[in-house]
Amino acid sequence: MRRALVVEDQNLMRLALMTELRAGLRDCCVAGAQTLPLARQLLEQDQFDLVITDPGLPGFDPTSRHDRLHVVETIIEAAPEAAHIVVTGSDDEDEALACRLLGARSYVCKTGLAPGELRNVLERIDRGETPIRLSELDAAKPDVRFPTLTPREDEILAMMMRRKAGTKRREVFETMSSKTGINPASAEKYYKQARAKLLKLGRLPKGL
Template sequence: MIVEDQHLMRLALVHELQAAIPACVVHAAATIATALELIEANQFALILIDPGLPGYDPRSEMDRLKTISTVVERTPAAIHIVITGAESAQEWEEVRTIGVAGYIAKNSLKPGTMTAILQSIADHGCCVGLMHETSMSPEVYHAVLSPREQELVQWMMQRPANISRKAIYDQLGEHLNIDAASAERYYKRARAKLLKFGQLPESL
């Protein structure tokens, strides 16, 4: 079950969870009230919860903890992971004592990370992901490109000047489990598309 008030984030969490756990059933609630309804009707194995729900003051540590403990108390059989936009090491210590297994900052939650989180909980019993201040490089998204093409372009734009494109193709081939030649083909198709639509960045 996922308890998260922001529609888009809830959707994203559903997808992350489905990507991490094949053939699973995910229930989602936007409010505590809805979550409690679901808890009474179902047995959940895993619960993601964001303590910043409407109706409660997200600045109040008490409200946040109450939200979490309310859910945790009623689902003793489930594994609980807190997904928060305003994380603090202290809060993690507190929720840990009431039985929460994971504490993840929304900041540090990237696409595909869910698998690692669940694995970590399975191995060590808990998982913490506080904020990464990694000063991300800028991202560019072109609507005319398919996801694969988009990914190829992203990689290629980050290529240091002294590395040959061929080397990138090899890296990508290994990373995506495809032929380096196919990676080359993708990049070329992507480039052709961008050229066609006049969206070609200078960094080519």
């Protein structure tokens, strides 16, 4: 059984990341830590295969490059055999490269991180890649979830709502296919099912 640790002080984000890991890694036991001391304690007590860290932890200045890299370096040194992913809401390319030099396998911006994207990052790491995902100007779009939809239907609608101007639906179906392992026709089926449900409720968002 693989073990993963999520080091994130924001409760909702920590739980969301832990849920994403459980969904993407079925055989994985996931732990969470809110502070650097707690993370170090867990890393001393157990061996983890994957560690996800937000460098803006309590007790450190989230705007200080020195403090942020200190957090990342400390955690990587405490678990040198693990695969490390840095997640942040205030990303920049220079920091991403610095984290890579410290040993991080990936650098991911939390802004606009859609369901399934973390799983895609993990798959790329397994292939030996070191993916960097920075924020985009159009990432700050509303993120809506509807309780009547299945997780797959929710995911394809979220991707459709966040698509860039000019992106065709077919391209979104293909993107979902590559991220989730289903074929584009199945992705289209989920989209049509979700759309039909929202039309019935009279809650179809603009652009769908």
